[in-house]
Amino acid sequence: MRLYSPSREETLRVRRFLKDWAGEGFLSKEQYERLEVETASELRSTNIFLRLVLFFFTLIGVAAAAGLFFVVFLPRAPQQIAGIFFLIFAAVWYSAAEFAVSKFRLYRYGIEEALAVCALGFLCMGLQAVVFGGRLYSPAPDEARCLVPAAGAIFSFWIWRRFGLWYAFPAAMIFVVFLPGYWTASLSARHLIVAGLYAAGLMWIATQRPRHRLDYLDDTYSLAEAFLWLGIYLAANLRLSSLDLLALDLGAQWSGAGAGAASEFARPFYWSTWVFIWCLPPVVLARGFRLKDRALIAVGAIAAILTFVSNKPYLGWRRHTWDPMILGVLLTGVALFIRAWLARGPGGIRHGFTAARLSGKDKHWMSVGSPILGLIAPESITPTPPASPDFRFGGGASGGGGASSDF
Amino acid sequence: MTILARLERWKERGAISPEQYVYLTSLSRGEPFSLFLELNVLLYAGVLAFVAGLGWTVTTWSRQIGDVVIFAVLSIFLAACFWHCFSRAPIWSPGETPAPSPVFDYVLYLGSLVWCVELAYLENRFHVLSGQWDLYLLATAAFFFFLAYRFDNRFVLSLALSSFAGWFGVTISHWPSVQDAAYREYAILYCLVVGTGGALLQRAGLKSHFFGTYLNIAANVLFWAVLSGVFEQQSYGLWFFALLVACGASLAWGLTRRQFVFVAYPAVYGYVGLSAILVRGMAGETAILSYFVVTAVAMLAVLVLIARRFGRKA
Numbered sequence: 001m002r003l004y005s006p007s008r009e010e011t012l013r014v015r016r017f018l019k020d021w022a023g024e025g026f027l028s029k030e031q032y033e034r035l036e037v038e039t040a041s042e043l044r045s046t047n048i049f050l051r052l053v054l055f056f057f058t059l060i061g062v063a064a065a066a067g068l069f070f071v072v073f074l075p076r077a078p079q080q081i082a083g084i085f086f087l088i089f090a091a092v093w094y095s096a097a098e099f100a101v102s103k104f105r106l107y108r109y110g111i112e113e114a115l116a117v118c119a120l121g122f123l124c125m126g127l128q129a130v131v132f133g134g135r136l137y138s139p140a141p142d143e144a145r146c147l148v149p150a151a152g153a154i155f156s157f158w159i160w161r162r163f164g165l166w167y168a169f170p171a172a173m174i175f176v177v178f179l180p181g182y183w184t185a186s187l188s189a190r191h192l193i194v195a196g197l198y199a200a201g202l203m204w205i206a207t208q209r210p211r212h213r214l215d216y217l218d219d220t221y222s223l224a225e226a227f228l229w230l231g232i233y234l235a236a237n238l239r240l241s242s243l244d245l246l247a248l249d250l251g252a253q254w255s256g257a258g259a260g261a262a263s264e265f266a267r268p269f270y271w272s273t274w275v276f277i278w279c280l281p282p283v284v285l286a287r288g289f290r291l292k293d294r295a296l297i298a299v300g301a302i303a304a305i306l307t308f309v310s311n312k313p314y315l316g317w318r319r320h321t322w323d324p325m326i327l328g329v330l331l332t333g334v335a336l337f338i339r340a341w342l343a344r345g346p347g348g349i350r351h352g353f354t355a356a357r358l359s360g361k362d363k364h365w366m367s368v369g370s371p372i373l374g375l376i377a378p379e380s381i382t383p384t385p386p387a388s389p390d391f392r393f394g395g396g397a398s399g400g401g402g403a404s405s406d407f
Numbered sequence: 408m409t410i411l412a413r414l415e416r417w418k419e420r421g422a423i424s425p426e427q428y429v430y431l432t433s434l435s436r437g438e439p440f441s442l443f444l445e446l447n448v449l450l451y452a453g454v455l456a457f458v459a460g461l462g463w464t465v466t467t468w469s470r471q472i473g474d475v476v477i478f479a480v481l482s483i484f485l486a487a488c489f490w491h492c493f494s495r496a497p498i499w500s501p502g503e504t505p506a507p508s509p510v511f512d513y514v515l516y517l518g519s520l521v522w523c524v525e526l527a528y529l530e531n532r533f534h535v536l537s538g539q540w541d542l543y544l545l546a547t548a549a550f551f552f553f554l555a556y557r558f559d560n561r562f563v564l565s566l567a568l569s570s571f572a573g574w575f576g577v578t579i580s581h582w583p584s585v586q587d588a589a590y591r592e593y594a595i596l597y598c599l600v601v602g603t604g605g606a607l608l609q610r611a612g613l614k615s616h617f618f619g620t621y622l623n624i625a626a627n628v629l630f631w632a633v634l635s636g637v638f639e640q641q642s643y644g645l646w647f648f649a650l651l652v653a654c655g656a657s658l659a660w661g662l663t664r665r666q667f668v669f670v671a672y673p674a675v676y677g678y679v680g681l682s683a684i685l686v687r688g689m690a691g692e693t694a695i696l697s698y699f700v701v702t703a704v705a706m707l708a709v710l711v712l713i714a715r716r717f718g719r720k721a
Contacts, residue, residue, distance in 0.1 A: 035417065323460060359441060
């Protein structure tokens with residue numbers, strides 16, 4: 001099913017290991033050069049920047065070519081006719097992606113990725129136009145119209161399997177989110193269906209992973225499993241999935257009056273999800289640590305933080321301005337405790353874990369990430385200079401959590 | 408052949424030593440498993456959440472808590488952070504210096520952010536400099552540059568560069584809505600100062616590893632500034648010429664230094680600028696779409712050539 005042979009992908013994985021180990025000094029320069037030659041790959045790859053730019057220009061070229069075709073040959077075509085040509089384009093772009101890989105041995109090169117993504121887009125637009133005459137998404141239940149997201153999900157999943165593009169998997173999950181809207185009007189049922197479909201995916205992944213624990217597919221399945229856990233968590237957390245945290249009525253939110261989500265769902269369901277969002281993060285973290293799976297550990301940590309953030313809205317409690325401070329102290333404390341606990345182990349290792357850096361990639365991420373994060377931070381936390389001359393500090397009333405105050 | 412099988416073969420052939428074999432085999436199995444990155448991200452998120460809450464609390468409850476308490480608490484935080492950093496810092500060196508402890512960088516970052524909160528509080532409450540925010544930003548930038556170079560910290564260097572940009576009047580949040588000539592000129596001046604300053608410091612051997620940060624920030628601001636001039640309805644010719652010069656310089660730098668991000672910048676910014684000029688004079692959808700088809704294919708061809716020549720096989 002996969003477009004690249006296992007031996008080629010395994011060779012690429014070996015080369016990544018070699019580069020990492022050489023960067024950390026675990027291999028001498030001579031050893032690295034000798035072993036790198038030995039693990040030469042026929043696949044043609046490029047660096048991340050050229051990959052992104054090639055992706056960008058392929059998207060422009062494909063979109064413009066399709067647009068030109070319609071302007072020149074079908075300027076006033078009915079929706080259905082246009083839809084048929086969209087489907088033809090989808091087939092053409094997909095074939096081009098396959099051809100680019102088989103003929104030119106492109107691997108994460110940007111071009112074949114953009115062609116596959118365009119095929120997905122044209123497929124969805126084509127189906128929408130052919131079957132439903134271009135009518136837009138409607139929240140009203142209508143089983144037949146689930147065809148478009150279903151096709152999108154299946155095709156995204158196919159691209160993930162065939163090309164190994166990691167982002168095709170969350171794309172398939174996003175399409176799945178739209179499916180229950182066509183089947184039922186019940187919000188609770190929609191949440192349950194989405195979580196159920198993700199859970200089914202999780203079970204499938206769980207059957208596949210053990211066979212690939214030590215080969216090139218482990219990373220692929222690890223990431224997919226992490227996305228599925230995150231999807232289940234987001235589907236279960238009614239305060240996040242109903243976007244209450246981003247509600248415009250922030251005053252009501254912070255005073256605890258924004259209990260809208262509670263009334264939209266049956267009480268047993270609402271409180272079951274509250275219990276669930278507290279239980280899920282430890283389960284994911286435990287699985288992540290047991291498998292030594294970085295993606296699962298990250299998702300477990302993200303889910304735990306989201307649970308802390310959404311707990312008060314869940315309970316209908318008022319949030320305070322100092323809540324982020326408490327969260328910050330908690331996160332820092334946990335990080336320091338784990339680091340100190342690991343460092344006290346023999347050789348800085350406990351239960352197979354260490355706080356020491358063992359990979360050159362970690363250093364690279366820190367070097368790249370720190371200037372970017374440093375740039376973002378002041379924008380979000382530094383108070384903005386006053387807009388009017390007569391502003392003043394204070395004035396926040398406790399009833400509004402200070403939301404009505406000026407700065 | 409999996410990595411374990413290859414390691415076995417390399418050991419038998421003598422390409423790696425038995426000690427290396429044991430160590431690399433365990434590493435490829437994730438034994439030990441490093442939590443270095445995760446713990447650093449947790450520390451960063453913790454510091455950010457803490458300062459966000461601190462700033463929020465101070466702004467919301469200043470009247471109830473009182474100036475003295477707020478000022479005292481912020482000052483204690485500040486003093487504690489900087490005492491920690493100055494008392495534990497190794498002797499200064501112009502080269503890259505590792506942090507003396509894993510939390511050192513984050514304590515410094517926390518102190519720098521608390522400094523921002525305290526300064527904003529002071530000015531808002533007491534108008535010490537009569538609302539002259541420019542001076543605060545300049546002083547803050549200078550202070551952060553000092554801290555970044557003293558403690559070899561990229562987080563704080565970014566804070567310094569953004570404070571400096573704020574002084575020039577080009578905070579990032581202004582870009583989507585404000586593109587008038589004044590901002591553009593300040594932005595270009597900022598790029599020149601930052602770029603030249605970074606180059607001089609690198610040449611002097613002072614924290615040479617910071618140069619990449621200087622260059623990336625200067626390049627992006629420069630391209631945005633010049634591009635905004637190209638989008639002007641009138642007298643855009645000079646800006647277009649400046650864009651071509653910037654693209655050429657960036658491309659030459661990227662190819663000679665094999666830093667492909669500087670190849671990506673001219674490809675995208677240059678294409679957008681050139682398209683803005685050419686499409687402006689075109690009439691009809693057919694001509695515009697044809698232009699995009701032809702130029703996209705041409706760009707792909709050029710980039711593939713560059714990738715084949717300067718990129719790498721997988």
